[in-house]
Amino acid sequence: MRRHLPTQRAALLIAVLVLGGCGDASAEGVPLGAASSATGPESGGLTAERAGVVLSAFDQADSAASSTGDIEGLRLQETSPALDFSVAAVRRAAHHQRQQPAFRHVNPGFALPTGAASCFLVVATLQLSGAELAPTVVSQFVESDGTWKLSHNVRVSQEAVIGARGVGGTVAGPAEQLLDVASRQALAGEVFARTIGSSTGNRALVDPGALLDEQFAAGWSLYQQQLAGTGVQVDREFTGAQWGPCAASTSAGTVTFLTLYATDVLVPAPDGAATVTLPPESFDLIALGRTEPASGSRIEVSRVETFLLLIPESGSGATVLGLNDTAIAIDIS
Template sequence: MASRTRDGLGRMVIPTVFLLAVAGCGDPGTEPAAAPPEAVGPSAAGFDPAAVLAEFDAADSAASKSGDGERLAVWETGPALQNSLAGVKRARLSKRVLPGFKHREPVFAVSESCFVVSAEMAVDGEDRPRADAAHFARTADGRWQLSHHVMISDERVAATGAFQRATAHPTDEVLAAARRTALTGEVFNRSIAGPADTTLLARSAVLDDQLAAGWSIYTSQMEAASMTVDRRLTASEWAPCAAKADDGIVGFLTLNVVDTIVSTTDGADAVLAPPAPDLLATGRTTAVKAHTITVSRVETFLLKMPPDGGPAAVLGLTDAATEIVATD
């Protein structure tokens, strides 16, 4: 949890590299008519989620503080690990030691193969705990790993309180395919300041006023430097489990996107130079100069979907560059 735990959303969505829009929004559809079997509670799941979380906090916190990517990979996977590795690289190049952390007063939505948790997160050196939501998945050999992790803005903390009355279910059983597809397209489109369908996804400070605003500023800056940035969605995935309560479904959506940067001046190269945050996130200290520069990114969104099919809400998000490739 080395990146999102320490870097606030304000830093996360500043003008770095962002993307081009397109995905259309399909029919939001309706929820499946047949309710899935009720998920098991903590006592029947065969494990203690609080104990899993405590063990994770101790081990992953130590790995974050030491900047040990191999140890982080023992406890994390998927987009959570990608974000953490980016955080480790930023800290190393900035000559910082990442602080430790610990979840407090967690509430769980549990199944046998995955669980979702909401908790306060106390970060070493910070007076005020942050709010955090996370998704853990069980590996084939029975271990638990953090797969998704999002810090929640203060005004949205209450939205996860329903975890105390929630159960975890396979996301594709509690959220219709048409609605998942529509939300995926709308989130991506909005992340690059595209037209908003607020009947599908409510206006969000973190999505519209920070992430999308950062993209607009970034593309303007690139234009002023005689470059263009084209962002494309290359893959998307919903986390295996979602928390289901009477007032809605809380789930994680991950977008993988690629930014293609080229010069608008004939014969000139595109350039990414320090202090561009994406250079630090990918472990680079010197400028990248080439005919074409591509930046791969991973973005994770925590969404709450009301049961009546009304507009979903973005509770929080993460964004990190994972790879830069220069092509002459």
């Protein structure tokens, strides 16, 4: 699990200047039977007590794997997209020769489905060893191959903590049942457009905010300008969207995860050199674990972006409560 996150502004500025999981880390996730034993078999749904057992076991195993940089241990506790961010965080920690702090979730609140459960949401304070700050995080766990694994996780921005805390004690349901197809498609398109400082023409779908517009989109603009200064043109292409399987219905609206997939295409500017080069100190190359420069006539960097959204039933637009972004693959030609 990605625990010690820099501010989004700092992370994006790093990208501009240099053109991110307790018990036995080998435990194979949290067995469903371990959670089920917390209540009798007559209980058809997942209770807060049972979800707490899952969360506690995850903290023990994933914290150990993160702190030691054990990527295979992380794979036993997490699945994508959360795993993508955790692996990138491990690689960045190794690159900077530092150890990620141990962690545990405290004061958790759960959004649980009724009946048989294959996912649930949790909001909690993340206690980091040796750190004064204790951020609020929202996570999603899913059933995978007979175990519970972390699938989504974001640190909530300070101004969004109240909205995120509304997740605790609510009922969770599939996102497709709370939002119709057209609404999901339109919202995903607008969120992506806003990440690159643009819009689909309906800015009202997403409320303006410092995290999305003033930090993330602004960082993208700075990245483009920096590369342009070296004779490189970069464009970000939208390649897909995926909604989290669980969404919480709160008094303020629906809280759910949206994952976007995109590709950064880097090519020489019309008046630039014949090739494009990214140094090994590049924020993306560090996340990918590359220690050699990437150079070619065209470089494509695939990336994943996760957003925690609060979507009111009517009236104002959706609010971005938190987000993550990382490169996940590179193709050089």
